[in-house]
């Protein structure tokens with residue numbers, strides 16, 4: 753697939769900033785965004801992860817994540833690029849839409 757370049761300053765202002773004001777935050781130690789989601793129970797959390805997994809496959813872009821009962825912690829970054837790209841923005845938007 754197309755190689756994506758790290759987000760430049762304009763893209764960070766236009767595309768990343770809205771995500772950062774709506775619940776995502778920058779990782780402390782690397783060029784990545786992180787967000788925690790909470791659900792009613794494990795079943796709801798796992799259903800969410802299943803829907804995110806299908807979107808990730810469509811994008812061929814995958815989250816780093818962990819799940820503890822009703823909580824799902826997600827980190828997005830593009831490994832091939834060594835930081836944030838448009839793929840992370842696209843996946844974050846789809847994740848937010850699925851989280852409702």
Ligand SMILES: C[C@H](O)[C@H](O)[C@H]1CNC2=NC(N)=NC(=O)C2=N1
Pocket residue numbers: 753812813814815816828829830831832833
């Ligand atoms: C071959 C395949 O396209 C790559 O390994 C994809 C798969 N999913 C990926 N996901 C993420 N987050 N970063 C990547 O660089 C990446 N690369």
